[in-house]
Amino acid sequence: MEQQEFQTLLSFFKVLANESRLKILGILANRECSVEELAAILKLKEPTISHHLAKLKELNLVNMRPDGNTHLYQLNTEALQDISKEIFTPDKMASLVGDVEGEAWENKVLKNYIEGDGAPRRPEGERNFSASSIRIKEIPASRKKRLVILKWLANQFEVGINYPELQVNEIIKHYHPDCATWRRELIGSQLMHRENGVYWRLPKV
Amino acid sequence: MEQQEFQTLLSFFKVLANESRLKILGILANRECSVEELAAILKLKEPTISHHLAKLKELNLVNMRPDGNTHLYQLNTEALQDISKEIFTPDKMASLVGDVEGEAWENKVLKNYIEGDGAPRRPEGERNFSASSIRIKEIPASRKKRLVILKWLANQFEVGINYPELQVNEIIKHYHPDCATWRRELIGSQLMHRENGVYWRLPKV
């Protein structure tokens, strides 16, 4: 339904994104015209006009009224207004795009920096078992990407459990040798907290 | 100026008549994004996104905010609304097309059915002189086209003068042998009037 609306909007723009068709609409806004007349006005051949009118009619932007042999086309005023009113508040635009998209970039980062069996497939799942062969390939240089990995790493710890520093190091080492850096970053990024040498993960990530 | 506005409107539609760009706007309506993120979300390469963003920025539909190395793009909400409000009433559309167009088709008909020196060049001018070599090639079959020729023919008579039938025939014969048909049609189309065997042209054409 969102998708449907998006496609409708898109085809609407596609139809109007053409000089000849836009002019046709402008002319028809003044008075109804035959194909031949439009061809003369726009200095195009009849088949071309027919082609454009067909596209405009698909979207109900014009109506046709046969008169003898000639087809008189007229602007469908309501259709134009409907579209212009309904659409185009930014909220509307925002609602047009599915919200699955938020994870796409983070998934890409995970895929780039974490190698092994299941890592990218469960970024928010339970912690992976120690026996698995998942490894962090390297430490991302950019803050934003490092944060993505950190969030994943924090997820390897369970909420509500207090870990002594030794165990924290051990768990991190399953994924990357430089446990000191990661441990420091986990604290700095506020994804985990420390007090009296004991570490715990915050409930909300 | 009208022309200017028309071109603006056209390029606006052209920019929005693209699936990727429309999606970009939808995403940016939710939150600002970097080029890389958009590329990941839409599964396109960065240069492609850059290309699209450039086009969107040309029309001020998006703004850019540099943050370190990354460029964060955000939707220009006002611009969107401005365009959607301002345009799109049918009157607006009607005003976009120049009004020279009305004569185009009639000129074409005149050119098709009248041969000779100056005919198509002065459809509304003074009457042509008898000595000229202007001729109506044939009588158009279709009502509408016949009316165009009739209007031109009526213009060969001066307003405010009473012509006896003999003179009417004579004048018509300068352009076409079948003066009876034309004379009858001039009356039938109300372009000229007759009373007691005297003809005169009506002031308003």
Next chain:
DNA sequence: ATTCTAATTAGATACACATCTAATTAGAAT
């Protein structure tokens, strides 16, 4: 200073589509 990262620009390719000519259809006029 040098290296790396994100973005942009340049250049190439491929697909979409606007327009044309030719052929066909539907309907009027004779």
Next chain:
DNA sequence: ATTCTAATTAGATGTGTATCTAATTAGAAT
């Protein structure tokens, strides 16, 4: 019935443009 007219459909051609890869720029991080 036949001929003519206006419109549409079919098919061909050329232009525009979305997308890609490769090269370049601008800026951060080391």
